[in-house]
Amino acid sequence: MGTYLLQIFNGISVSSILILAALGLAITFGLMKIINMAHGEFIMIGAYVTYLMQNQFLHLPKSLFGLYFLLAIPASFIVSGLVGFVLERTVIRHLYNRPLDSLLATWGVSLVLQQLARNIFGAPNVDVKSPGWLDGGLVLSQGLQLPYKRLFIIALVIVCLLSMFLLLYKSKTGRRIRAVMQNREMAESMGINTRRVDAYTFAIGSGFAGIAGCALTLLGSIGSTLGTNYIVDTFMVVVLGGVGTLVGTAAGGLLIGTANTTLEFLTNASLGKVLVFILIITLLQWRPNGLFNISSRSLDD
Amino acid sequence: MLDVTKLEANYEESIILNNVNLQVSKGQVVCLLGRNGVGKTTFLKSIMGLVRTPKGSIKFNGREIIAEPTYFRARQGISYVPQGRDIFPQLSVQENLLLGLEALGGKGSIDETVYDLFPVLKTMLQRKGGDLSGGQQQQLAIARALVAKPKLLILDEPTEGIQPSVIQEIGRVIKQLRQAEGLTILIVEQYLDFAVEVSDYYYVMEKGRIEAKGFTREINKEEIQKLLAI
Numbered sequence: 001m002g003t004y005l006l007q008i009f010n011g012i013s014v015s016s017i018l019i020l021a022a023l024g025l026a027i028t029f030g031l032m033k034i035i036n037m038a039h040g041e042f043i044m045i046g047a048y049v050t051y052l053m054q055n056q057f058l059h060l061p062k063s064l065f066g067l068y069f070l071l072a073i074p075a076s077f078i079v080s081g082l083v084g085f086v087l088e089r090t091v092i093r094h095l096y097n098r099p100l101d102s103l104l105a106t107w108g109v110s111l112v113l114q115q116l117a118r119n120i121f122g123a124p125n126v127d128v129k130s131p132g133w134l135d136g137g138l139v140l141s142q143g144l145q146l147p148y149k150r151l152f153i154i155a156l157v158i159v160c161l162l163s164m165f166l167l168l169y170k171s172k173t174g175r176r177i178r179a180v181m182q183n184r185e186m187a188e189s190m191g192i193n194t195r196r197v198d199a200y201t202f203a204i205g206s207g208f209a210g211i212a213g214c215a216l217t218l219l220g221s222i223g224s225t226l227g228t229n230y231i232v233d234t235f236m237v238v239v240l241g242g243v244g245t246l247v248g249t250a251a252g253g254l255l256i257g258t259a260n261t262t263l264e265f266l267t268n269a270s271l272g273k274v275l276v277f278i279l280i281i282t283l284l285q286w287r288p289n290g291l292f293n294i295s296s297r298s299l300d301d
Numbered sequence: 302m303l304d305v306t307k308l309e310a311n312y313e314e315s316i317i318l319n320n321v322n323l324q325v326s327k328g329q330v331v332c333l334l335g336r337n338g339v340g341k342t343t344f345l346k347s348i349m350g351l352v353r354t355p356k357g358s359i360k361f362n363g364r365e366i367i368a369e370p371t372y373f374r375a376r377q378g379i380s381y382v383p384q385g386r387d388i389f390p391q392l393s394v395q396e397n398l399l400l401g402l403e404a405l406g407g408k409g410s411i412d413e414t415v416y417d418l419f420p421v422l423k424t425m426l427q428r429k430g431g432d433l434s435g436g437q438q439q440q441l442a443i444a445r446a447l448v449a450k451p452k453l454l455i456l457d458e459p460t461e462g463i464q465p466s467v468i469q470e471i472g473r474v475i476k477q478l479r480q481a482e483g484l485t486i487l488i489v490e491q492y493l494d495f496a497v498e499v500s501d502y503y504y505v506m507e508k509g510r511i512e513a514k515g516f517t518r519e520i521n522k523e524e525i526q527k528l529l530a531i
Contacts (some may be wrong), residue, residue: 172407179389179400186387189349191375191404191449 003146007265008258011148015257016157017219019250020212021230022237023160026249027205028084030238031181032198034092037106039234040227041113042206045083046120046213047077047222051128066131069214074155076210084206088199096198105229110228117224128217149218155216160208165246167204177201181244240280242290251291256280302327302485303453308357308365310340310347317343319509321357325453330479330486331518332496335506336529341391341489342384344506345457348487349381350374362452375404384461384489387444394422395442397430401448415444418474436467438503443474454478456488460495468495475499493526505529 002055021043028036050072057068095102110288130149137147168174179187180197186195209227216226241252259279264272287293303325310318317340325331335341345471346352348359350371359367366374375381380401389397398411416423419440425433433441446454456475460468476499478484490496496503497517505513505528512528 171408175392175396175399178392178396178406182389182391183387185351185371186383186389187400188371189351189375189381189383189387189398191372192400192443193372195369 002141005140006144007261009146011258011261012154012254013257014261015254016017016150017152017212017216018233018237018257019228019253020153020157020160020215021209022234022249022253023157023164024117024205024207024209024212025234026237026241026244026246027164027208028202029235030244031059031177032100032205033243034105034202034203035106036092037103037231038087038110039206039209040082040229040231041110041117042080042209043213043216043227043230044113044117044222045080046210047128047217047226048117048213049076049079049210050214050217051121051126051222054128061199062257066133069131069134072214072217073211076214077207078210080210080213081203081207084209085199085203088202089204092202093195114224114228116142121224123224125221125223127221130218134218153215153218156211160211161246161250164208168246171202236280240283240290242287242292245290245292248290248292255291302329302362303487304358304360305359307362308344308347308354308359310343310352310354312343312352317352317509318347321506321509321511323504324513325484325485325487325517326397328479328483329502330475330488330500332500332503333487333489333506334491334493334496334525334529335489336491339510341506342457344488345381345383345455345487348374348455349379375449376406378404378450379455379491380404380446380449380453381455382439382442382446382457382459382525384457386435386438388430388433388441388445389440390429392430393427394430394433394441395426398422398426398448401445404451411448412450414480415447418447418477419444419470434435436463439463439467439471443471444473447478452485454484454486456486458489460490460492468492472499489530492521493529495524 005187024042025039028034028039028069028079053068053072053075057065091109095105134148134152137145138151139145168177176192176197179190180192180194181247183238184194213226216222237252237256240256241248241250259276260272263275267275282292305321305323308318309316313316321344331342331343342404347354350369354367357367358365361377361379366377366406389400402411421437422441422444431440443456443459456458459471470494471505472495475486479486488496488500497520503515503517503520505525507528513525
């Protein structure tokens with residue numbers, strides 16, 4: 001019984017990380033349709049920001065050290081967002097409606113950012129010491145312990161999903177973003193400065209990737225290739241869930257995450273991965289537009 | 302109010318408009334007539350800045366706007382209802398209407414009088430724009446344009462593909478806007494009877510130029526009909 005509970009928990013935990021990593025991509029790829037290969041590097045930036053924040057707190061009294069992580073979350077959002085803003089203004093804005101070019105260009109940007117990280121922080125991975133209040137876990141029974149770190153990430157994902165939902169569907173900014181993504185010319189004709197909306201939408205998506213990076217520091221050491229490990233998975237989550245829907249991203253992440261852990265538990269690591277891919281391919285054969293695709297007669301074009 | 306002189310517009314290499322002159326005075330309802338494909342829609346798009354206009358001048362309230370971006374023109378008080386209505390399909394009717402406020406800087410609230418003009422909208426505020434029928438979308442598009450409190454309202458074929466009862470309603474609304482609020486309106490239309498009924502002045506376009514113009518009350522319907530017949 002305990003093993004199964006732990007399996008379910010692991011599944012949810014892996015899912016939460018996938019969802020967190022894919023959230024930003026749900027905006028930049030899902031809404032803006034930019035194939036952004038540098039998405040993983042925004043995750044990396046978020047992770048390094050957390051590392052820097054930790055280093056700053058090492059100089060402060062020990063009692064304050066635990067607080068660094070709470071500050072690192074908004075800081076990683078802001079720094080990744082700013083880098084995203086600059087990238088949109090300088091590179092991506094010239095590549096709208098040119099998916100192949102944007103794929104190549106952003107891949108190049110991704111390599112540049114990785115090398116930059118190596119130059120600044122050195123090639124070896126660096127460690128981020130998790131704050132004391134996240135050590136240990138919730139003991140349910142003998143041999144069944146849910147680590148606080150994992151629980152914290154799950155909570156963080158829920159908070160991020162909620163705030164993104166409020167931002168996109170309940171705020172004036174979100175209304176503008178959705179209008180621009182649905183019909184650029186008409187949005188512009190309504191008096192919306194669409195270029196500015198593009199820039200801050202991309203910045204918000206990048207910022208969420210930064211938060212994912214911040215959370216990943218809890219699970220292991222970080223290096224310049226941190227983001228590359230996630231890029232394929234995150235695209236899979238967004239595509240499987242249905243491009244452009246927040247619910248889809250959550251569902252896609254949950255499905256891939258639990259399928260991953262369950263199938264690996266039932267078979268072995270490599271066969272499990274193969275089975276997950278087969279599952280995804282089958283699902284996409286059945287629903288080519290993803291699980292939660294937007295269907296409307298007005299989108300027939 | 303709107304003064305277009307010697308306007309040229311093109312898509313890629315082909316010139317669509319050539320030396321077009323058109324004036325709309327304050328409080329006037331002006332109708333631009335013409336067959337399919339003569340450049341009427343392109344003309345409206347060039348006023349909004351949605352196509353390239355290498356030559357000519359577009360003055361709005363005495364101010365040259367030909368080089369200004371589209372959103373700036375909208376904020377100057379030009380509201381545009383395009384031919385395909387261009388309702389945001391995934392946004393609710395209410396959200397579509399709220400976007401009308403963007404031309405006013407995104408502030409304020411929807412003037413309730415638009416619901417008096419189009420009562421049907423009030424009953425479907427939470428429905429998605431894309432789920433409305435063509436006639437309802439047309440009414441929503443006009444209402445959305447009016448939320449922006451425009452100085453000039455531009456309508457591209459408001460009667461196209463719409464059932465007669467809704468055409469009548471739109472005609473009634475246009476007359477009401479002209480009389481009650483003195484709104485300046487520029488309409489592109491192929492339906493001559495509708496145009497004659499609602500407008501003060503007309504222009505007829507042919508192959509990217511203005512071929513005829515005059516006061517609607519002096520219009521020779523048969524002659525104009527010849528220009529419009531295929």
